[in-house]
Structure formats: C-alpha cells, structure tokens
Amino acid sequence: xxxxRWAEPFDVWAAVRRAWSxxxxxxxxxxxxxxxxxxxVEAVWGGVRVRDVTALAGPALVAGAGFASxxxxxxxxxxxxxxxxxxxxxxxxxxxxxxxxxxxxEGWQLVLVSGWPLTRKRDAExxxxxxxxxxxxxxxxxxxxxxxxxxxDHAVVLAVPCFAARHAVDHTRDDRERVILGPELVAGTAGxxxxxxxxxxxxxxxxxxxxxxxxxxxAGPTVMVTTARAVRRAAQAGRxxxxxxxxxxxxxxDLVVGKYSWVPDDEHPGPAAAEMxxxxxxxxxxxxxxxxxxxxxxxxxxxxxxxxxxxxxxxGTGQVGFxxxxxxxxxxxxxxxxxxxxxxxQRRRDGQVPAHEPYGE
Numbered sequence: 001x002x003x004x005r006w007a008e009p010f011d012v013w014a015a016v017r018r019a020w021s022x023x024x025x026x027x028x029x030x031x032x033x034x035x036x037x038x039x040x041v042e043a044v045w046g047g048v049r050v051r052d053v054t055a056l057a058g059p060a061l062v063a064g065a066g067f068a069s070x071x072x073x074x075x076x077x078x079x080x081x082x083x084x085x086x087x088x089x090x091x092x093x094x095x096x097x098x099x100x101x102x103x104x105x106e107g108w109q110l111v112l113v114s115g116w117p118l119t120r121k122r123d124a125e126x127x128x129x130x131x132x133x134x135x136x137x138x139x140x141x142x143x144x145x146x147x148x149x150x151x152x153d154h155a156v157v158l159a160v161p162c163f164a165a166r167h168a169v170d171h172t173r174d175d176r177e178r179v180i181l182g183p184e185l186v187a188g189t190a191g192x193x194x195x196x197x198x199x200x201x202x203x204x205x206x207x208x209x210x211x212x213x214x215x216x217x218x219a220g221p222t223v224m225v226t227t228a229r230a231v232r233r234a235a236q237a238g239r240x241x242x243x244x245x246x247x248x249x250x251x252x253x254d255l256v257v258g259k260y261s262w263v264p265d266d267e268h269p270g271p272a273a274a275e276m277x278x279x280x281x282x283x284x285x286x287x288x289x290x291x292x293x294x295x296x297x298x299x300x301x302x303x304x305x306x307x308x309x310x311x312x313x314x315x316g317t318g319q320v321g322f323x324x325x326x327x328x329x330x331x332x333x334x335x336x337x338x339x340x341x342x343x344x345x346q347r348r349r350d351g352q353v354p355a356h357e358p359y360g361e
Contacts, residue, residue, distance in 0.1 A: 015040045016089040025128025034090045045082050109165045110182030110192055112200040114141045114155040125171050132160045136197040139205040142355040143326025152328045155204030157197050159185060206295040206304040206356055212334055214297045221266060221336045225294050228303060228339045232263045252279050256287040258345035264335045268318045277315045284310040291322055292339040292359055303339060303359035325355050
C-alpha cells in the first residue's frame, strides 16, 4: 500500500474500539456503533492504494473478473478486506458486551469519579459514565488547568454496572485516584446506603454539608476541637501579646503568611470574634489560606486542613464563608467546627497547594 516512510502507524483495533465505544457507551445501537467504526477506519484507509499485491491477505475475498487492471482489483480487495475486518472487530466487541450485561450479570457498584464533569479530551473513554445516576452531592476536588488559568474540578459518586466500574478503573490505572471503587449494591434494594456514599465522597473532600446538618442548632465545639485550639493558642501566646491591638495590620500580615493563627473562642463570641471582625476580611480573599476544621459526623470525626480563600465572616454566628482551592463557590463553615485559620508559609498560590491534607502535616 502507498504510504510515506514517515507516516505514523495506524492502530486499526484501537480506532475501531474507540469509535464503537463512543456510540455504545452513550446508549447507541449496534448498527450505529458499526457505522461509526467504519467511518473511523475509512478516514484513514478509504483512499489508500495498494502498491504490493503480495501484502494482501489470502485467499482473495473479491473475484478478479470485471476489473480493468490488476491494480484496480487489488484496490477493491483491500477495501473489502479492511471493511470485513472492522465488522469482525465490532462483532467481537458486541459479544464481549453481551457477556458482561446479559441475564444473571454481576450487578451494580458505587464508584467515586474525580475530574468531573467529563468534558476533557482525555475523558473520552469515560464519558459513558455520565449516563448513570449520581448519589450524594458534587464535592470540590481542587482545580483543573485551562488556557485561561484554573477552573473548579469536582468529584461525584455514581452507581454503575460492575463491568463498567472495572473498565473505568482499568482505563485510569496510571491515575490511581481518578476512579475509586466502592461497595457493590445489594440486589433488590432501593438504592445505596447513604453512609457508603458519604464515605466515598470523603475520599475526595473531607468536609461535607452533611457533617453540620447533624450538629443541630446551637452546637458547640467538641473536646477534640477545644483541645486542638488550646495547643494552637499556647504555641503563639508570645506573638499575640506583641500586637498593638485586635485591628492591628500586623495581625493581618502575619496571618496571611502563616506566622500567626486565628483561633476561635471556645464560647462564641469573645476576643477572637472581635479580632476577626476588626480584620479586613474582604482582603483575605486575595490570599490562599488554611482552614483547620473538624470533619465527619457523630463520634467519627477527624481534623483536616482545607485550602482556599475566606470570602466572608458573620460576626453574630461566627460562620466563615470558605471557597475551596480551585475557585469553587463558598461553603459555610460554622465556628464550632473551626480549629484555626492561618496561611501557608511556603505555598501561597493556587496550584501550589492541595485541596486538603490531614491536620498537622
């Protein structure tokens, strides 16, 4: 066949599989998937001319009679040969799909998918996941680079067939955190266990709206929070005494660069509430900060450090409006959940910090 010596090798099987999957994964019929696969190969081989007849597979599939020349016959033989190969590939793929989704199949499974929504070029083979039902909220997952900077990235929990879960994991094996498998769903149940969904979501972002919903009105800080606050206050007692007042710009300057931590009052409001009220909170949104927070529900809570910017502060309730790194919309964090607010001494910009990390690291 005529081909430049510098031409890139054409992986026919990969081209067929991508085109076929792109249709079937979106719910298309087998005939539409075959047509898409045929077009994908035709775009490369549709106009190719045969230069070496001996390179054609035997026996011949097209009778030689009726062609004006051997070259014309060879071209027709090649076109017939690759079209038949595409059909055979599609038949194999349909057989594999039928085996995976037939009666008595393997059921359904929860998966955590990060990098949501699946709109990037590298997401093409995962796009079929969008057809499955989402459970629980969409949570922050840092940011993704774009031509104009950074935009918010997210993570979700989906319920998908087990074969689809395995495919997603296999496809992202070089990016282990991209797809995380959860428990399989019990046959005959109305849906997944809410605690299983929340446990998966915490793998993407540890602080969830459900955490505060269970605290109830008028909730106060737990022993875990008050103990951690006491340690932070003791560590910076000398520095706090050196400031000229609660509205000192020294407080603000040291806070945003990580030399000083704002620690809430154990009984709100108090001196710490007044200090935050007097700081230029509207300037804090220009800085990447660390919010140390108690995450989780009931007796199963842990301390975690969240990175982002402070958008607002409500003096009456002590609630902080916190925008997770990546430019996400602000989430409300009540004061009884907050251990401290400070900056990062080494990492001060979006892209340098993670979305979160364990407390104390």
